[in-house]
Each structure stands twice: as C-alpha cells, then as structure tokens.
Amino acid sequence: MTTATTPVREGLFRATDEGPTLLASRCASCGRTAFPAKPTCLACGAADPAVVELGAEGSLLCGTTVHMGNSRFQPGYTVGYVTMPHDVRVFTQIQALGGEVPPAGTTMRLELVPMWKEGDDDVVAHRFVPAEEVRDA
Numbered sequence: 813m814t815t816a817t818t819p820v821r822e823g824l825f826r827a828t829d830e831g832p833t834l835l836a837s838r839c840a841s842c843g844r845t846a847f848p849a850k851p852t853c854l855a856c857g858a859a860d861p862a863v864v865e866l867g868a869e870g871s872l873l874c875g876t877t878v879h880m881g882n883s884r885f886q887p888g889y890t891v892g893y894v895t896m897p898h899d900v901r902v903f904t905q906i907q908a909l910g911g912e913v914p915p916a917g918t919t920m921r922l923e924l925v926p927m928w929k930e931g932d933d934d935v936v937a938h939r940f941v942p943a944e945e946v947r948d949a
C-alpha cells in the first residue's frame with residue numbers, strides 16, 4: 813500500500829521544476845500581494861487578484877520556540893515570520909538550529925514536508941529551514 817499525500821490546504825504552494833514555491837495573490841489595481849492567496853484584495857477590495865509565485869527563499873524576521881504542544885505537534889517546535897518577495901510576511905514553522913531559533917536575517921528556504929497523518933495519507937505543509945542547513949545536507 814502506498815501513502816498518498818494531501819496538501820494541508822489547496823492553493824498554498826506547488827511543486828515546479830525548480831522546486832517548491834509558495835502561491836500568493838497579487839492585486840492588479842493596487843499591487844498588494846497577500847499570502848495565503850485571497851479571493852479579493854484586502855487593501856482595496858478588487859476582485860480576482862492574480863495568483864503569483866513567491867518562490868522558495870526569504871529572510872527570517874523573527875521566530876520563537878513553542879513550549880506547549882497541541883494535537884499535531886509536540887512541545888518544542890519553532891515558528892516565525894519569513895519575509896518573502898513583494899513584502900509578504902509568511903507565518904510558518906521553521907527549523908531550529910541545534911535547538912536555537914536562527915537569528916533574524918537568516919536566509920530561509922522553503923520545503924514541503926509531511927506534517928501529520930490523516931488516515932493513511934500524509935498531510936503535507938510548508939516550512940522553512942535555514943538555507944545553509946539545506947546546502948550542507
């Protein structure tokens with residue numbers, strides 16, 4: 813039996829030949845870019861913003877370690893904001909470096925990983941890892 817994968821939510825990311833990319837919406841009227849993509853622009857209310865790729869690299873704005881678990885994650889996981897192109901800030905899980913939150917300004921790279929199981933399916937979501945960590949792997 814093979815394990816199927818299900819995205820945590822449709823329209824958040826996709827795989828490309830160059831690797832995974834996050835997907836956002838960009839307003840043709842005012843230029844505001846939003847992640848996750850929205851059906852209408854949050855700044856001016858224009859309908860049907862275009863879907864744009866944010867790419868896979870950003871800069872860590874800040875992060876923290878969460879010391880309370882929940883139904884999906886054990887205590888000690890790390891979350892933070894990553895600044896992406898078009899001034900989009902993505903709230904995301906991030907990979908700690910030896911138990912430490914990477915310093916602000918660290919270049920972070922997107923990866924799509926199985927986060928938990930639903931039935932036999934792996935639920936896949938995005939997270940960011942320090943780019944140096946990716947190169948060293």
Ligand SMILES: [Zn+2]
Pocket residue numbers: 839840841842843844853854855856857858
């Ligand atoms: Zn707009």
